[in-house]
Amino acid sequence: MKLANILNLGIKELRGLARDPALLLLIVYAFTLNIYTAATAAPESLNKAAISIVDEDRSPLSARIVDAFYPPHFLTPKLIDPSVMDQRMNAGLDTFVLDIPPNFQRDLLAGKAPSIQLNVDATRMTQAFSGGRYIQEIVSGEIDAFVDRGERLAPAPVQLSLRARFNPELSQAWFGAINEVISTVTMLSIILTGAALIREREHGTIEHLLVMPVTPTEIMLGKVWSMGLVVLLATMYSLFVVVQGALDVPLQGSMVLFLLGAALQLVAATCMGIFLATVAGSMPQFGLLLMLVLLPLQILSGGMTPRESMPDVIQWIMSAAPNTHFVIMAQAVLFRNAGLDVVWPQILALAAIAAVFFVLSLRRFRAFLR
Structure with missing residues (x-):
């Protein structure tokens, strides 16, 4: 095995990639716009929900409830007349409309149980699901504070003190951006290597390599x-320019340690791409195989939901996947500033899995060239 052959074959692959505008566009999109939209387009928490209020009571309590809604969870509420409430909902101008009935404060102080009507546009499922709970808590809190009139209640025997670590603002962008980078690393490495091998087979250049003084190991x-x-x-560009620059997400840990784990993950993923390309007969078949492989890797690796919430058999099976250890390592380093003394089991697991994948893919690649 000659290092010069490996270097020249790699440069050939880079030149082939440079002549493929579709793959270049995919790389640029996956590590820029895809990361940005994944972090900002669909926040899990309520964000800038449109709300209007019909204040038919015009009392100090109703004014207090109106003032309780403000950004960033809600847009500044609009005071509207009851006659336009349905019209605005039908036009999609409001996600929530809160209707405070007449004599609401008087009935409440009289010991009655008046009701407030909340109209929700349920077609906006994400906001409708969480927004109703937000509004109920806000209205209940304002009513309780108004009825108590500043009186001190007896303190609870136990008080829960909440401290959000690693993401103190509970921002979805912090979690979504970094996890999308982790997922994109695996996806692009499989696609690029698999597409490169299939492109050579479709163009007939793989036969030219076979008559040259190079070995399958050097080609791979x-x-x-x-x-x-x-x-x-x-x-690296995505982390420093898109995540840290455009999205203003702090990167806590050592980038050298993260890149070491990413390099081991890339070895395993590129070998996986070569293996899939030798199984597939064409690019469409490779795309179908890619769907069967990527979906379990992305969903069951712990990037979307914690592994602890999955069945034990799924955790045991996915422990053989490089994604599982890469997600654990990357999140520990980038979120929690973990060092090598914490993530060394994942580093060793990635190295072992990458070596196994390389051997299996090389055997398959040799059989493919025969």
């Missing part, structure tokens, strides 16, 4: 290092 290593380098450079 050339693809691994070249495509892995592209994804690694794109990952």
Whole structure:
């Protein structure tokens, strides 16, 4: 095995990638706009929900309830007449309309149980699901404070003190951006290596390689290092420019340690891409196989939901997947500033899995070239 051959074969792969505008566009999109939209487009918490209020009571209590709604959870509420309430809901101008009935404060102080009507546009499912709970808590809190009139209640025997660590503002952008980068690393490394091999087979250049004085190991290593380098450079750009720059998400841990784990993940993922490309007969078949592999890797690796909430058999099966250990390592380093003394089990697991995947893919690749 000659290092010069591996270097030249990798440069050949980079030149082939540079002549493929579709893959170049995919790389740029995946590590820029895709990261940004994943962090900002669909927040899990309520954000800038449109709300209007019909204040038919015009009392100090109703004014207090109106003043309790403010950004960032809600837009500044609009005071509207009851006659336009249905019209605004039908036009989609309001997600929530709170109707405070006449004599609400008087009936409440008289010991009655008046009701407030909340109209919700349920077609906006994310906001409708969480917004009703937000509004109920806000209205209940304002009513309780008004009825108590500043009187001190007896303190509870136990008080819960909440401290949000690593993400003190509970911002979805912090979690979504970094996890999308982690997912994109695996996706692009599999796609690029698999597409490079299938492109060579479709263009007939794989036969040219077979008559040259190069070995299958050199051919495979050339693809691994070249495509892995592209994804690694794109990952660094995404973290520093998109995540840390555009989204203002702080990166807590050592970037050198993260890039070490990412490099091991790239070896395993690129080998997986080569293996899938030798199984697939064409690019459409490769795309179908990619769906069968990527979906379990992304969903069951712990990037979307904690592994502890999954069945034990799923956790045991996914422990053999490189994604599982990469997600644990990357989140620990980038979220919690973990060092090598914490993530060394994941580093060793990634190295072992990458070695196994390389051996299996090389055997399959040799059989494919025969």
